[in-house]
Amino acid sequence: MNKLLTFSLIVFLFLSCKTDKKSELDFYAENKPSFFDLRNGDWTKNSWIRKPENLIMVHESFKKFGYDKLENLIFKSDKEFLIQGIYIKRNFKNLTDSLELTFNKPELQTKYYAEFWNRRKAEKNDSVVYEIIREFNTMKSDKKQRNYENRFVNDTLVDLLQIEFDNDNLNSKKAESNFYTLKRYGLNQSAYNLLYERAEYSELELDREKLKKELKKATEYTYPWLIDTEK
Structure with a gap:
């Protein structure tokens, strides 16, 4: 759970896990x-996606395509959610809301959120991750919002x-x-x-x-x- 990169791009994990060998000639x-x-790679070891410019590119591309078209790939209940074998025992909406709320506010951070934001600061992408989470939360309440910056797509x-x-x-x-x-x-x-x-x-x-x-x-x-x- 502590290896999840950013919950606004969490759906992308569904694009990263299944591989299968071929037998045809x-x-x-x-x-x-x-x-x-x-x-096909291991997200926990992927340095490319941790770069701010790449996070922005993926996010803006998702916005153009439509996050709403991918939302059914997250299996959610009131107390937990599942993403391609990654099980998170937290409410998805509460988690993304709390990540936004606790950014740069150590007085509000429990151990989980402090560790999350400290990892982002160590990777030097905390500000970008925050903006992505903030925008993602806005889009959750307004699914018709499709504003994206084409220069990053x-x-x-x-x-x-x-x-x-x-x-x-x-x-x-x-x-x-x-x-x-x-x-x-x-x-x-x-x-x-x-x-x-x-x-x-x-x-x-x-x-x-x-x-x-x-x-x-x-x-x-x-x-x-x-x-x-x-x-």
């Missing part, structure tokens, strides 16, 4: 954008979030467009998974064999951004 090349290790990350989580009215035309978006970013293994390993795409009519031939092969398997959900 054909592997496909997978580029690694700057944020790639957030999918990473369009690649937004596109990948849309492909994975914005699947309302998904059809064959949109699926093919998503395939070519992944291919354009050099995420060939992810594009393969879209064709063959994603439940939401499995019933759509696509010329899978033709599209597969367009992918760039690799000599070894690389964990993809768009994970296999069929296993």
Whole structure:
């Protein structure tokens, strides 16, 4: 619990945990954008996400995509919540509210909050984390708020979030467009998974064999951004 980076970006942990090895002979090349290790890496050892500029980029990209589209990935009850195997025995809303309230106020901090903010100060990202938490709390009460600073947005990350989580009215035309978006970013293994390993795409009519031939092969398997959900 004490290793959680920031609760305004907590949903992103859902994008970072599942990996699975492949047995097929054909592997496909997978580029690694700057944020790639957030999918397959260990957040507790990740120095990239602790940098203020990267926290801001992820936050502003999430705002553009819409935090509300990710909220169902947190399993909450009144006294606890669960995020991809990380169990927190606290009320989620009370926790984020308390983190905002106790920033730079040691007289209000219990041991938990003092340790949280001391870690952020040691990482030199405490002010940024506070602003993210403050904005996140505001968005909890006004889910229509979508104000974001475009200069900090990473369009690649937004596109990948849309492909994975914005699947309302998904059809064959949109699926093919998503395939070519992944291919354009050099995420060939992810594009393969879209064709063959994603439940939401499995019933759509696509010329899978033709599209597969367009992918760039690799000599070894690389964990993809768009994970296999069929296993």
